[in-house]
Amino acid sequence: MTREIFTGNFTQTDPLPPEAEAAALAVMRSGRLHRYAEAPGEVCEVSLLEREFAAWAGARHALAVASGGYALATALRALGVGPGDKVLTNAFTLAPVPGAIASLGAVPVFVGVTEALVIDVDDLAARAGEARVLLLSHMRGHIADMDRLMEICDAAGIAVVEDCAHTLGARWNGVLSGRHGVIGAYSTQSYKHLNSGEGGLLVTDDADLAAKMILLSGSYMFYERHGAAPPREAFEAARYDMPNISGRMDNLRAAVLRPQLATLGARCAGWNARYRAVEAGLRGTPGLTLIDRPEAEDYVMSSFQFLLLDWAGEAVRAVVDRCRARGVELKWFGASEPHGFTSRYSHWRYTATDPMPQSDRVLAGLIDMRLPLAFSIEDCTLIARIIREEVTACVAGKAPSKAL
Numbered sequence: 202m203t204r205e206i207f208t209g210n211f212t213q214t215d216p217l218p219p220e221a222e223a224a225a226l227a228v229m230r231s232g233r234l235h236r237y238a239e240a241p242g243e244v245c246e247v248s249l250l251e252r253e254f255a256a257w258a259g260a261r262h263a264l265a266v267a268s269g270g271y272a273l274a275t276a277l278r279a280l281g282v283g284p285g286d287k288v289l290t291n292a293f294t295l296a297p298v299p300g301a302i303a304s305l306g307a308v309p310v311f312v313g314v315t316e317a318l319v320i321d322v323d324d325l326a327a328r329a330g331e332a333r334v335l336l337l338s339h340m341r342g343h344i345a346d347m348d349r350l351m352e353i354c355d356a357a358g359i360a361v362v363e364d365c366a367h368t369l370g371a372r373w374n375g376v377l378s379g380r381h382g383v384i385g386a387y388s389t390q391s392y393k394h395l396n397s398g399e400g401g402l403l404v405t406d407d408a409d410l411a412a413k414m415i416l417l418s419g420s421y422m423f424y425e426r427h428g429a430a431p432p433r434e435a436f437e438a439a440r441y442d443m444p445n446i447s448g449r450m451d452n453l454r455a456a457v458l459r460p461q462l463a464t465l466g467a468r469c470a471g472w473n474a475r476y477r478a479v480e481a482g483l484r485g486t487p488g489l490t491l492i493d494r495p496e497a498e499d500y501v502m503s504s505f506q507f508l509l510l511d512w513a514g515e516a517v518r519a520v521v522d523r524c525r526a527r528g529v530e531l532k533w534f535g536a537s538e539p540h541g542f543t544s545r546y547s548h549w550r551y552t553a554t555d556p557m558p559q560s561d562r563v564l565a566g567l568i569d570m571r572l573p574l575a576f577s578i579e580d581c582t583l584i585a586r587i588i589r590e591e592v593t594a595c596v597a598g599k600a601p602s603k604a605l
């Protein structure tokens with residue numbers, strides 16, 4: 202029997218729309234790339250993006266910045282996080298999240314991950330006394346019970362910054378991701394739902410925090426020119442205290458983002474159709490656990506995760522290798538060494554952490570895969586078939602066997 206091979210590219214990104222090309226050309230022809238290089242009477246691309254993003258998110262204020270990581274650090278700094286302060290965050294996330302905490306000299310305190318791949322709210326409740334800020338990562342698009350989480354944090358006086366790098370457009374109980382906490386932060390790095398190469402966005406309804414974040418982003422005191430800024434009075438107290446840490450977005454990136462925001466809904470639907478095709482193809486595979494999706498969650502899944510729970514490491518490795526040999530690129534969060542985008546809390550040795558056995562069990566079996574829009578639904582069905590065959594083969598003992 203000939204084995205099917207998938208030939209698509211898992212690191213594929215989508216071309217930007219022609220409107221983005223035209224807008225980028227116009228900015229380049231003007232030469233006015235810098236965030237404050239506006240012609241008289243002009244409202245620059247960054248300000249327009251901030252206005253449009255604030256309106257999209259239903260937020261009073263928005264700020265466009267240089268990266269998602271910069272957005273996170275700026276949110277924390279505006280909340281007064283400084284050297285030595287503890288900040289609660291997910292044990293399952295990507296390196297820039299604890300990195301943003303460490304960039305302030307603050308200390309990440311990791312909260313466990315459940316089999317649903319979300320922050321363990323019971324663990325969060327148990328640690329609530331340890332910090333006054335939670336940097337909550339909706340890692341890989343999985344959203345925790347935000348009603349319960351906000352109840353815990355509100356009761357404990359914990360400010361929640363939502364890292365929505367993977368949930369731009371997603372909702373919990375009808376509320377957009379990024380609008381539950383006091384600040385929502387997004388990334389527009391190429392593998393996210395909006396693509397400007399590098400980039401980030403922040404939203405908040407809090408005028409004081411918005412003013413602080415704008416000042417921090419390097420306003421050179423031109424804050425009144427911002428597109429979705431609070432009124433002048435909001436800056437009075439903070440303008441002498443906030444350091445200028447340049448990092449607002451430039452006009453070129455804002456110009457390519459604006460047309461993408463207009464078509465975000467259609468792209469989100471496209472990712473979800475691909476996610477559901479893979480999910481349907483993997484359902485019922487022996488030894489493979491799919492991730493339950495709660496009814497209250499309105500996800501946007503540009504990647505796919507499943508668990509090989511309680512498998513021996515060598516068996517998981519065999520599945521990854523056998524899938525790769527057939528063109529299917531899987532990432533494994535249980536690997537002993539950090540690799541590519543994939544690392545876990547125990548790899549971030551700049552911060553001391555006690556082992557977290559329940560989280561380790563989940564991460565040891567966690568497989569992750571990108572779902573580029575360039576893949577067709579048929580591609581996704583084929584990918585699922587290949588994974589299913591290779592997992593089944595390993596379970597049946599044709600590869601290193603499952604640990605029981």
Ligand SMILES: Cc1ncc(COP(=O)(O)O)c(C=O)c1O
Pocket residue numbers: 268269270271294295297298338339340341364366367388389390399400401
């Ligand atoms: C979960 C998560 N948060 C934050 C970031 C930071 O975004 P950026 O790469 O734009 O700094 C990333 C980037 O990959 C991420 O995956």
